[in-house]
């Protein structure tokens with residue numbers, strides 16, 4: 001899947017610009033390949049953001065031009081993560097927003113954590129993503145958001161536990177992007193998603209994987225008796241519990 005090294009990175013960029021960039025507006029769909037997959041090459045310094053930027057300044061296929069700005073903005077998000085890390089080197093260990101130090105995250109019981117890690121939660125999109133990660137070392141961006149939200153907000157687990165698992169298993173595990181993204185999902189980061197935004201994995205699957213192309217690739221037993229009938233957590237009750245904990249945190253904010 002990956003051709004490590006500078007030549008591999010250059011080949012990947014060239015293929016992306018010629019054949020994939022035209023489909024980048026569908027980047028939220030995990031089924032087809034619509035993104036660059038340059039992340040491990042960037043992570044290991046096999047290509048620089050400047051090289052990518054200048055490659056896109058050259059003449060592009062006419063049907064790819066429309067997606068150039070969106071793609072370059074993602075390269076910009078990576079720069080933003082590095083900027084945060086530079087100013088806040090404890091990004092992987094401390095909440096960027098210190099009020100989250102009082103949030104009642106816990107450690108899940110080991111069986112539940114194992115179920116999340118190995119893609120056996122009974123939530124199809126979460127399981128597909130976690131299996132993709134375990135098998136390939138990669139996971140689609142939208143599914144990273146959904147699996148992280150499930151761990152943090154439905155399993156009420158400290159984001160650092162998920163960050164550590166991604167750090168161990170991703171081929172693009174990145175000291176800036178990984179903790180910045182986990183803190184974004186948790187709500188504790190710079191410019192983070194609001195804590196009350198809890199991804200609904202069922203709705204996300206309906207919207208971005210309507211034909212179950214991605215889910216059935218990684219969870220082939222879906223729809224049979226081999227697949228759990230119920231999620232390991234009650235989705236509504238766990239969401240309500242997370243939102244109640246957040247309201248309590250807000251209410252207990254020290255006055256200045």
Ligand SMILES: Cc1cc2nc3c(=O)[nH]c(=O)nc-3n(C[C@H](O)[C@H](O)[C@H](O)COP(=O)(O)OP(=O)(O)OC[C@H]3O[C@@H](n4cnc5c(N)ncnc54)[C@H](O)[C@@H]3O)c2cc1C
Pocket residue numbers: 027035036037038039040042043074075076077078081139140141142144145148166170172173174175177178179181182185
């Ligand atoms: C919980 C979580 C953990 C993540 N951990 C990592 C990680 O360890 N390493 C990592 O590189 N990315 C991480 N990301 C961001 C993003 O998922 C990946 O960069 C992207 O999926 C890589 O695929 P791509 O190269 O095809 O992306 P493309 O869409 O082709 O984007 C091109 C490049 O832009 C950068 N980029 C894209 N999306 C983001 C983003 N949301 N934030 C910051 N930079 C971005 C990456 O360097 C990427 O290679 C994480 C996201 C989440 C939600």
